[in-house]
Amino acid sequence: MNPLEVVNPVAATGLFSYAWLMIAIPLVVAGLLLIVGRAGDAWGHLLGAAAPMASFVIALLLFISMLGSGDGARAVSVGTYRWISAGSWTVSAGLLVDQLSILFALLVTGVGSLIFVYSIGYMREDPARRRFFAFLNLFVAAMMILVLADNYLVLFVGWEGVGLASYLLIGFWQERNSAALAAKKAFITNKVGDLGLLTAMFAMFALFGSVDFSTVNAQAPAMPSGWATALGLLLLLAACGKSAQVPLQVWLLDAMEGPTPVSALIHAATMVTAGVYLVVRSHAIFALSEPASLAVSIVGLASVFAGAWIGCAKDDIKKVLAGSTMSQIGYMMLAAGIGPAGAAFAIFHLLTHGAFKANLFLGAGAIMHGMDDDVDMRHYGALARAMPWVFATFACGYLAIIGFPFFAGYYSKDHIISAAFGKSPVFGWLALAGAGITAFYMTRLVMMTFFGPARHLPGVHPHRPGPVMVVPLVVLAAASVFSGLALNGWIQGWLAPAVGAEVEPSHLLELSWMGAVTLLVVGLGVALGVVLYRRPIAQQQPVSHNFFVNAGRNELYANALNEAVLMRPGQALCEGLDFADKELVDGAARSSAELAKAGGGVLRLAENGYVRSYGATMALGIVAVGLVMILGRLA
């Protein structure tokens, strides 16, 4: 593989010196909202929604000033200070604002702001709305630390921070047992991934003496290829945990227990893409190891199908979308594994996906809101007329995700498919098939939700969301439509210095055989969905004997697998260790205690309590000492 040219960031001046405010504002607001308590209930949500907007404004200003500067001056390092100093190595903490991180910052704060506004309406009835906004702000702050970090250790702080925020928000309705369990599951599964990141950092310290992105990137080519593969696989493990990729995907579906804005922001648009960010950020390492890159692509492809499979089988609207998220992130991982060319497309798809998936989730949230928090699509139907705005915006998201021409997904996904063909025809055809399945399950979702006869439960009367929820939907729908068009010709060039890619020309409508086949496959998927789900749908989920259906409904038996492969042996190991501890270690300890006790029992006979006896002992002792002294002199 070709070592990449490393772009050294320039020092921060002017506006860039205030980049830390993007983190500080949400963080301070989060702390404030938690501290003030009930006193902030009246205004907490407004302050909470204002914080990411402020960050967004700063990010936008930075972005504009970066647009104005040259390629060499676009990567800016901000406020480096010594954080940990131990012996021969030091860790500095600083921010890196470059082409990649500013796009993420815009996505997090931009989509975040819209979701915050939406949440004002969505969480209106919830007594703990202020706490919700505090946690959301905590998440934004942590996510900004993650994307703006200039070394892996600071990134890890953000990484754990978003994990914490995710845990808090999945379990936001902690009075529900299922939510509490889901939060725990997400946290624990993420820890498995964190182990990979930690180990990777240890290895970096050992290999390079530093975890700075610039140092690691600069010194990576000198590293033995075995180490490159090991580092790559460890980072992939971390990415799998955070991005819910196979085999650590189990937590994402349960994470839908959280409030829907959380699902939109954290579990669709931003946090789950942190894994892709990590892989793209570490491109220098993956570039040196073909097996690691291949593993990334394979994991991505596996996730594409795993997610799609689940999406086809589930009746819970949020879980279908969660499966879809897993699948789409699988596309990003696939692209990220392909190499520098794919990395830019991965980020491209990440951005467009952030927009349209947030749109879809918020739409789903609006539907749930109108259907008394029912998530079962079998109880929907005929909602197109009941909620026209929701339907219109949802349709934009739908067309974007299936890759309808000129919509966002069309550009980003097609690029990935073509890049996959460039890598290997197997990857290409599989990616293509994935696109078809995506079209199918999304069509299924739309058909079941918006069309057909109403299958509403008794007493449910769909009502339309208020403007505070509709406005963000409209903005996100616009983004779903136009972000692809806007970014298509530009993003490759923009990201080239950060991901080390070479720019390939791309056009608004590429008339290649691949594009045509893709459109054909997508059309087939849509057609199949329409044909299958025009038929009447049972209000109860029918029992199925089809293995594929049952596997999808049971999330590919991942829970059972984890339980059988990891949990039970782990429990057995723990029980064994417990037994060994009790019988061997404790036994040894107890035996020594018994020995001492027995010795004490013997010595106790000397303790008769008689002063005269003690006096005799003392006198004998004096005689003995005197004898020893005299004999010692004589000898």
Added chain:
Amino acid sequence: MNPNAYIVLSSILFCLGLLGFLVRRNALVAFMSIELMLNAANLSFVTFANVHGNLDGQVAAFFVMVVAAAEVVVGLAIIMMIFRTRRSASVDDENLLRH
């Protein structure tokens, strides 16, 4: 006159005191034996003062006397108290120390 004779006398008196302490059960007599041992030590001090030709030994003996007086006061008070509560002056009755 050989000063060693005084030392030998002092040693014998000390051993007598020790013997008394170890065989007598009466707390008062045991206490007297302790006084005897202290006095034997005092005799040594005074002898050594004489041998070395300075007065420090005598000062030491003087201090021993003072301390012994203090000790007697407290010790006898304790014996009184024990007698008052247990109606016995035997040191063997006070063997609660082993518990």
Added chain:
Amino acid sequence: MIPLVTGQAIAFWILGPLSIAAGAGMVFSRKPVHCALCLAGLMCCLAGLYASLDAPFLFVAQIIVYTGAVMMLFVFTMMMIGVDSVDEMVETIKGQRAATAIAVLGLAVLLVSAVGHGILTGSQGLAQANGQAGNVRSLAFLVFGRYVFAFEATAALLITAALAAMVLSHGEPLVGKERQRARLERRTKEFAATGADPGPLPSPGIYARHNSVDHPALLPDGAIADGSVIATLAARGAVIVDKGRLVAPTVRADQALADVHDEQHGILPGEAELSAAPGEAELSAVPGGPAKEITP
């Protein structure tokens, strides 16, 4: 050379064996009082030995502090916890005798053989150390000079010991002292309940031959007043209960009164009865004019 026999040697060879004998006596006497006596004698012997070692101050201090103060305290304590007890010399602790024998003999051999031959030079004597000032003043210079801190510390120790002795020997009463009003109320109640005499107990011996505490008081009719002798004395049998002797003066007084009465009515008094016990009549101290008239 004929060894020069000095006063020191004479004192040592007299007082040394004496002190050992006294020590042995202390250890082997079965009566604590004898032990104390032996110890006191031993202290005096030691005082003499100090004197023979040019320590006149310690000679005096030994006698005053030990024989005077410490031994007095011992005897005093002994008095309080039973003077007349005799110790059993039977050994109860197993192996104690053997251990004692080994320890004492071993220590004796060790001390005599090791320390007892430790002084290789002769005595230097204290003439130079005492100098012009003399022994007491020289000691004072040391005690109030070089050893002043130790001296002050022992002063503190003595004060603490005195306090400790007070605290230890002080027993807090279990019930508060009965005040006058409470006593009055209690006695009145008892009188109401049982008819017990509410007045104070009679003093002892007022109407008896001896005005002393172990003689009971007599009632005007010559009967013994119960409760006029304290219970302890009564229990010990110290009370004279020869009722005839006690009552005799009363009887005589009655007789004398009768005689006077008879005299006034022409009857002569019986002289023989009066001369039988002239001293007793004198001591009876029976108040009242008629009794005085009959005293010779």
